[in-house]
Amino acid sequence: MKSILYSGGTVITGDDIADAVLEYASELARHESSDTLEIPTVDAEGQTGRTKLLLGPASQFVVAQSTVPAEDPVDDELVKSVLLKTAHLQAPKPVASADTTGYPDFDEPTEVPDPPLADADS
Secondary structure, eight states, X not given: OXXXXXXXXXXXXXXXXXXXXXXXXXXXXXXXXXXXXXXXXEOTTSOEEEEEEEEOTTOOOEEEEOOOOSOOOOOHHHHHHHHHHHHHHSOOOOOOOSOOTTSOOTTSOOOOOOOOOOOTTO
């Protein structure tokens, strides 16, 4: 489990959830945007609950390992949703093509024409 520390306190949640929230918050800040997320959490006594987080450009988080002896909160659908939101904010990643017919063959020597020489009489 991981703790998400912020200006108002600390929430404890699952590793995957905390990592996804941190990455999403970073992308939101880069785009000067905000969003709210409701995530499953555990308190210091091991009681489960849900916490709403406001993520935005001014959000300052620290994510650290937690030592609370409780079961790791898991919400695979939430993680998938947050990762998808994060991906939509990120710049597209280039994809290599297996079709190289449109690219020049750099292994074959290329003839370069001689440049025109200036007329010596001018």
